[in-house]
Amino acid sequence: MTLVTRHPRVAVAVFPGTWSERDFAHVARTVLGWEASLLWHTETDLGGPDAVVLPGGFAHGDHLRTGAVARFSPIMRAVEAFAGAGGPVIGSCNGFQILTEAGMLPGALMRNDHLEFRCDWQALRVERPSAAEAWLGDFADGDVIRLPISHGEGRYVADSVTLDELERNGRVVLRYADADGQVTADANPNGSERGIAGIVNAGGNVLGLMPHPERAAEPEVGGVDGLRLFRSLERWLQARPAAAERRL
Amino acid sequence: MHWLAEVHVALRSGIADPEGQTIGSALRSLGYATVAEVRSGKLMRIAFEADDHAAAEAAVTEMCLRLLANPVLETASWDLRADEQQDAEEALP
Numbered sequence: 001m002t003l004v005t006r007h008p009r010v011a012v013a014v015f016p017g018t019w020s021e022r023d024f025a026h027v028a029r030t031v032l033g034w035e036a037s038l039l040w041h042t043e044t045d046l047g048g049p050d051a052v053v054l055p056g057g058f059a060h061g062d063h064l065r066t067g068a069v070a071r072f073s074p075i076m077r078a079v080e081a082f083a084g085a086g087g088p089v090i091g092s093c094n095g096f097q098i099l100t101e102a103g104m105l106p107g108a109l110m111r112n113d114h115l116e117f118r119c120d121w122q123a124l125r126v127e128r129p130s131a132a133e134a135w136l137g138d139f140a141d142g143d144v145i146r147l148p149i150s151h152g153e154g155r156y157v158a159d160s161v162t163l164d165e166l167e168r169n170g171r172v173v174l175r176y177a178d179a180d181g182q183v184t185a186d187a188n189p190n191g192s193e194r195g196i197a198g199i200v201n202a203g204g205n206v207l208g209l210m211p212h213p214e215r216a217a218e219p220e221v222g223g224v225d226g227l228r229l230f231r232s233l234e235r236w237l238q239a240r241p242a243a244a245e246r247r248l
Numbered sequence: 249m250h251w252l253a254e255v256h257v258a259l260r261s262g263i264a265d266p267e268g269q270t271i272g273s274a275l276r277s278l279g280y281a282t283v284a285e286v287r288s289g290k291l292m293r294i295a296f297e298a299d300d301h302a303a304a305e306a307a308v309t310e311m312c313l314r315l316l317a318n319p320v321l322e323t324a325s326w327d328l329r330a331d332e333q334q335d336a337e338e339a340l341p
Contacts, residue, residue, distance in 0.1 A: 108320040
């Protein structure tokens with residue numbers, strides 16, 4: 001077996017109003033030494049990346065509903081096909097909202113219950129991660145991490161049948177918690193159902209989360225827990241023979 | 249033919265509406281003590297063309313399903329009427 005040593009290559013989608021694309025590209029290129037390409041939302045070809053990022057911001061002004069217009073951008077057809085073939089996709093903040101509007105993840109994200117925009121560091125409890133999940137393989141069940149949140153519309157909502165199904169299948173992977181990892185009403189920054197901060201699709205390759213891992217990747221900014229998602233991805237890619245072959 | 253659709257998008261019952269609650273408490277603080285509940289929503293007026301009423305109705309239905317309302321959270325209802333004034337203006341020589 002030949003070990004492929006080329007660095008992961010990520011494609012970062014940029015919609016009109018996206019604001020976190022440069023942070024993701026900075027972490028990929030400067031912090032990790034990966035390759036990153038910024039792709040305008042009208043692109044229909046992702047260029048054969050190892051992973052796709054839907055960053056935070058206010059795509060298409062968040063008009064009508066967050067993500068409602070972005071889901072129809074041409075690039076989303078390619079993102080859906082990439083995810084459908086098992087490719088790893090992460091949607092952070094506005095990217096999570098786009099994933100739910102596109103039907104790639106269940107539920108929806110609504111106005112925070114207190115109606116305020118919340119920008120702060122937030123403790124999160126990681127739940128039942130498995131090596132099969134592209135972005136979380138490096139975590140252990142119950143790990144408490146700190147990531148920034150920055151949103152006005154992060155209240156996760158779904159009907160109880162959907163919520164039960166997500167929990168039963170271990171697809172709720174991040175919950176808002178206090179510093180001890182307790183999921184309490186006080187620790188919930190936006191009124192999300194059952195404290196949900198992040199979920200994965202059934203295949204485990206698509207992750208949506210309201211927090212910003214790209215803003216916690218260097219000690220200078222106050223924390224490095226976000227890097228662990230990128231490290232998880234790197235190991236997941238290395239463990240996937242098909243992906244390694246494609247990268248040759 | 250020109251048509252005007254007034255589309256009302258409302259939150260499904262059971263979906264928390266902090267905006268409506270805030271408006272409700274503001275009304276009560278203004279002295280409207282009997283206000284029991286406010287539910288917020290969206291109103292969109294859409295001017296468009298379609299051959300006949302059935303085609304117009306089908307178009308609005310599709311617009312709501314594809315974009316205007318998120319079925320996870322919202323319901324849509326609408327009033328549809330022919331825009332006779334617009335039709336008359338276009339009929340002028």
